[in-house]
Amino acid sequence: MRVTDWTSLASLSPAIALGPLDGRYRGAVAPLVDHLSEPALNRMRLHVEVEWFIHLCETAAVPGTRVLTDDEKALLRGIPAGFDAAGIAEHAAHERVTIHDVKAVEYLIKDRIKGTSLEPLGELVHFACTSEDINNLSYALMVKGAVQDVWLPAASSLVNDVADLARTAKAVPMLSRTHGQTATPTTLGKEFAVLAHRLGRQLRRIDGQEYLGKINGATGTFGAHTAAVPETDWIEVSRTFVEGLGLTWNPLTTQIESHDWQAELYADVARFGRILHNLATDVWTYVSLGYFAQAAVAGAVGSSAMPHKINPIRFENAEANLEISAALFDTLGATLVTSRLQRDLTDSTSQRNIGVAFGHSLLAIDNVRRGLTALTVNEAALAADLDASWEVLAEPIQSAMRAASIAGVPGMENPYERLKELTRGQQINAEAIRTFVGGLSLEPEMAARLEALTPGSYVGLAETLVDRFLG
Secondary structure: OOOHHHOOOHHHHHOOOOHHHHHOOOHHHHHHHHHHHHHHHHHHHHHHHHHHHHHHHHHOOOOOOOOOOOOHHHHHHHHOOOHHHHHHHHHHHHHHHHHHHHHHHHHHHHHHHHHHHHHHHHHHOOOOOHHHHHHHHHHHOOOHHHHHHHHHHHHHHHHHHHHHHHHHHOOOOEEEEEEEEEEEEEHHHHHHHHHHHHHHHHHHHOOOOOOOEEEEEEEEOOOOHHHHHOOOOOHHHHHHHHHHHOOOOOOOOOOOOHHHHHHHHHHHHHHHHHHHHHHHHHHHHHHHOEEEEOOOOOOOOOOOOOOOOOHEEEEEHHHHHHHHHHHHHHHHHHOOOOOOOOOOOOOHHHHOOOOHHHHHHHHHHHHHHHHHOOOEEHHHHHHHHHHHHHHHHHHHHHHHHHHHHHOOOOOOOOOOHHHHHHHHOOOHHHHHHHHHOOEEEEEEEHHHHHHHHHOOOOOOOOHHHHHHHHH
């Protein structure tokens, strides 16, 4: 029997998701639905339309308007506020006829004000607007809400988790591995402080993001506005409306708002994700080295064949989701800044994937946070690696010899070359290091300091750096 002959899963339930974000991972990304889903888009379109209606009345921009009563404003604002399953179905019914989602929004509002005191003002709905006037403002408000109410709090909590780990492990010495080879020791906490610092810097950029909007007609000239009501200062009406929505006004556009702000934001979110990807791969490696032990979850299985396995799956899952997210954000940033002449429709489908991009990012953040809670530092493993790597003390010894040479101490010639001959490619122990130091004519204080040095104590100012710059 062919697969195509099997029972259709889609016929069993329309709720069966095609993608993982609306299926397997729904719980982790559900908060984004209120901001970046298709119903959220239509709800925000309703919001923009009714606020434009109210603004036109408040500014007396169109002759024949009047100041609305509080009840009338409440009626209008209740349309998006109460946009529920019935409202979604009502909009869909209009769209099946219009084959146009924004026009369906306009008709829904007009239906809701029929038979009320607002009906005579009904043509203020969508007055002098092109669809993009409504869409660009809706997307700006949606993305702003998603970032500020959902993504940033989750990302900030993650950075706090990383910073907490850095503080906890700030004094735990660890062998560094530059190019994958043994290198100058550091502390585990200092390395996580670096990641927390990098991630935090991106968050500050994202938190300061501008969200731009425009409402200036079919080609950005206020053509319909001035043709209908030439005496109104439409530029000022536009500015005060956009800024009143909590957005930054963009005065010069084609039919579309240029979307440059979106490209800027998505580049920053993608960069945050790439730094987080670096964290995930580093933690995965530390787990592989035995520097972290992972908590065993009762009933969980690491491998269907190998009972002993506890795999770092949270970090692997995060890697994949960050890669998908970054690819989508990169595509959005590259696509949205270009629109042929005064308008093409490539941004319409592109922007419908904003929620998918943020969804994979949010899922990755959730996985990393959950993965970090399952880690325990294995200090014994860290200490064992350090104790087997005495060759790393070649660096401080040759540096001390350089300083002594500059100070005029005899016998300090060619320090780098002499330590290279002693240590490069060879297994060195404490005795060999101390014998070498003892054979130098160093000042007693410096000699004693070097002889007391161990790979575990050679961590420089790592702990101080965590305290000073992470707090």
